[in-house]
Amino acid sequence: MFLEHKLGIHASPICVMSFGDQGGAIRLSGGAGKQKSRAYVHDDERSAPEGGYPGLTIAERAYQQAREYAKERVQGRLAASKSGGGVAIIHHPDVRRMLMTMKSQVEAMRAFAYVMVADMDRAYRDPDAGERIRRQTRVDLLIPVLKAWCTELGVEIASTGVQVHGGIGYIEETGACQFLRDARIAPIYEGTTGIQVADLVSRKLESDQGAWMAAVVAEMRQARVGARAQH
Numbered sequence: 001m002f003l004e005h006k007l008g009i010h011a012s013p014i015c016v017m018s019f020g021d022q023g024g025a026i027r028l029s030g031g032a033g034k035q036k037s038r039a040y041v042h043d044d045e046r047s048a049p050e051g052g053y054p055g056l057t058i059a060e061r062a063y064q065q066a067r068e069y070a071k072e073r074v075q076g077r078l079a080a081s082k083s084g085g086g087v088a089i090i091h092h093p094d095v096r097r098m099l100m101t102m103k104s105q106v107e108a109m110r111a112f113a114y115v116m117v118a119d120m121d122r123a124y125r126d127p128d129a130g131e132r133i134r135r136q137t138r139v140d141l142l143i144p145v146l147k148a149w150c151t152e153l154g155v156e157i158a159s160t161g162v163q164v165h166g167g168i169g170y171i172e173e174t175g176a177c178q179f180l181r182d183a184r185i186a187p188i189y190e191g192t193t194g195i196q197v198a199d200l201v202s203r204k205l206e207s208d209q210g211a212w213m214a215a216v217v218a219e220m221r222q223a224r225v226g227a228r229a230q231h
């Protein structure tokens with residue numbers, strides 16, 4: 001057995017264990033043929049939502065730290081000022097752009113996660129059996145999207161967090177690059193992004209020729225129209 005040296009998540013050590021190199025190990029199978037792959041897929045689906053949350057949580061933390069740093073770091077004058085003194089970098093339009101991008105993406109991820117969790121609760125507990133099936137179908141369909149999108153975006157947001165810090169962000173002591181290192185594993189484990197895409201396209205969409213996805217898109221369009229009407 002040996003401990004592995006990882007890029008990030010150092011507080012969560014993993015190791016490689018070898019059994020039966022000299023014989024004597026017994027292998028227990030989780031099923032055979034199609035039954036076995038179904039068991040793997042089922043296991044993956046149970047863990048995929050949790051697999052998406054690290055993307056969201058690390059991104060939120062990266063955003064909080066970048067925002068606080070931008071309030072304190074004084075560098076350069078306001079773009080419109082020729083003679084004024086130095087200002088905190090949060091007043092520079094490009095830094096604001098980065099922070100607002102991080103914030104809006106984190107909020108979109110969180111909203112998506114809440115919708116999914118509410119669907120999961122209703123898939124399990126709704127008194128209407130038809131509604132339970134409807135919610136479960138939506139959860140099954142959107143799980144690969146949640147997992148892949150949140151984890152890929154988590155890496156991007158953590159990287160933008162380093163950018164907001166400038167050079168000091170590349171130095172370990174600030175903690176900004178730790179978020180990037182920690183976020184990097186999330187699109188890999190619990191089913192890589194490529195595997196989530198394959199699950200969505202060749203299993204979920206194919207099973208009903210995209211009918212459920214069309215219904216989800218229609219619901220999103222309706223929500224957008226409703227939101228516009230409120231403003």
Ligand SMILES: Cc1cc2nc3c(=O)[nH]c(=O)nc-3n(C[C@H](O)[C@H](O)[C@H](O)COP(=O)(O)OP(=O)(O)OC[C@H]3O[C@@H](n4cnc5c(N)ncnc54)[C@H](O)[C@@H]3O)c2cc1C
Pocket residue numbers: 006014185188189190191192193194195198
């Ligand atoms: C820190 C860490 C913790 C982990 N924890 C666990 C754990 O607790 N439990 C556990 O079971 N595993 C765990 N793993 C393993 C992890 O789930 C796998 O590394 C991951 O699923 C990718 O599999 P792989 O490494 O064999 O890569 P591969 O399957 O070799 O993938 C390599 C690349 O090929 C692509 N690819 C592979 N097959 C296809 C295909 N059919 N179509 C398209 N693209 C494809 C992948 O998307 C990827 O980009 C952990 C790994 C790490 C690094």
